[in-house]
Amino acid sequence: MNTFNIALFGIIGASLLYYIYIIQYTNSVPFQLDEIQEKEQEARKQESGTKNYQIPNFFFITPWNKDGYKLTVKYAQKIDMVSPAWFNIRYNNVIDGRQSVNEQWMQEIVQANPQIAIIPRVQIELQQSSILQQINNPQLLESIINLVQQYQDKFHGIMIDTPYLSYIDALDAYDIVIFLQKLKARLNNKMLVLTLFGIYDPSQYKHSTLKKLFKIADYTLIQTYDYQIQDEEDQILSPYSWIQSNLEHFMIYKEKLLFGLPFYGFKKTERDKTHFIGNELLKLNASNYLTEWDRSSSECRYKNELISISYPCPDFLVQRLDLIKDFRRGYFVWEGGQGIELFYQLL
Numbered sequence: 001m002n003t004f005n006i007a008l009f010g011i012i013g014a015s016l017l018y019y020i021y022i023i024q025y026t027n028s029v030p031f032q033l034d035e036i037q038e039k040e041q042e043a044r045k046q047e048s049g050t051k052n053y054q055i056p057n058f059f060f061i062t063p064w065n066k067d068g069y070k071l072t073v074k075y076a077q078k079i080d081m082v083s084p085a086w087f088n089i090r091y092n093n094v095i096d097g098r099q100s101v102n103e104q105w106m107q108e109i110v111q112a113n114p115q116i117a118i119i120p121r122v123q124i125e126l127q128q129s130s131i132l133q134q135i136n137n138p139q140l141l142e143s144i145i146n147l148v149q150q151y152q153d154k155f156h157g158i159m160i161d162t163p164y165l166s167y168i169d170a171l172d173a174y175d176i177v178i179f180l181q182k183l184k185a186r187l188n189n190k191m192l193v194l195t196l197f198g199i200y201d202p203s204q205y206k207h208s209t210l211k212k213l214f215k216i217a218d219y220t221l222i223q224t225y226d227y228q229i230q231d232e233e234d235q236i237l238s239p240y241s242w243i244q245s246n247l248e249h250f251m252i253y254k255e256k257l258l259f260g261l262p263f264y265g266f267k268k269t270e271r272d273k274t275h276f277i278g279n280e281l282l283k284l285n286a287s288n289y290l291t292e293w294d295r296s297s298s299e300c301r302y303k304n305e306l307i308s309i310s311y312p313c314p315d316f317l318v319q320r321l322d323l324i325k326d327f328r329r330g331y332f333v334w335e336g337g338q339g340i341e342l343f344y345q346l347l
């Protein structure tokens with residue numbers, strides 16, 4: 001074979017490979033809105049199957065997006081931990097939300113996956129002026145322990161959510177650590193899950209504080225969504241490079257960390273910007289939107305002249321799941337009721 005032939009066959013071979021790649025790729029990961037809507041109809045007829053990503057996961061669900069109950073039961077085999085956002089503690093240290101507890105859903109999900117852990121969220125509303133007073137009030141600890149004891153046979157732990165944990169060093173609120181240590185000790189074998197904002201700046205948390213928090217918690221959730229938008233860049237949900245820098249930043253910690261993936265988005269018009277969920281995506285008239293891939297953030301937008309919708313697409317999810325898996329970490333989802341079944345099929 002002369003040089004010309006080698007080059008020619010090389011080109012043909014490469015084109016063929018590229019063609020096969022494109023065919024496979026477009027078959028497995030729909031991109032345009034009409035494809036996504038079509039594949040979603042297929043996904044709804046399919047069974048859950050088992051996990052594609054053999055890494056730990058954690059799903060929030062809420063009583064206000066009720067699809068989360070249905071979807072987490074259907075896909076229970078793919079879910080390790082699920083956290084219904086039922087409870088709230090106000091300044092009086094009394095727990096609100098027992099009326100939201102969904103007993104029937106708990107029965108169904110445990111039946112669908114007996115290994116699943118139910119770890120409800122308790123949101124603690126703190127006031128900056130009285131944060132230490134509230135944290136140091138023994139009533140707070142007792143309220144949480146009472147709740148866990150009341151559902152002793154049903155809850156596998158508790159997830160504590162307060163934004164103040166993310167400002168722990170700025171507040172010098174070291175009492176928070178003591179409070180969490182006491183709480184963990186009182187939970188006996190039940191799990192404690194904490195959450196922190198993703199990092200923007202390497203000095204955001206003190207190494208010594210993180211070491212303590214991660215040691216107390218069974219899992220810590222790093223919120224790699226709700227990206228703090230800078231100026232005109234208000235289309236961004238969760239840039240890929242930011243998740244990557246979070247994974248790198250927390251690499252030195254050996255404890256169990258899960259990184260956040262959004263199942264929500266937002267819709268921007270000339271007038272305003274509103275929250276946007278999967279059900280709304282499925283109702284759009286696909287012929288009026290083009291899907292755009294933003295290379296700088298690795299995010300999808302569904303656009304026309306008037307509207308720009310930032311909402312995860314299958315590529316968005318797959319890229320982030322691959323990345324998290326490469327770092328041998330797990331992921332968590334905010335929140336199950338806002339996603340589409342196509343997403344669950346990919347997990």
Ligand SMILES: *[C@@H]1O[C@H](CO)[C@@H](O)[C@H](O)[C@H]1NC(C)=O
Nearest residue numbers: 283284285286287288289304
């Ligand atoms: C979708 O939009 C196209 C183009 O604007 C229009 O012709 C069509 O009737 C719309 N379909 C529905 C179901 O509204």
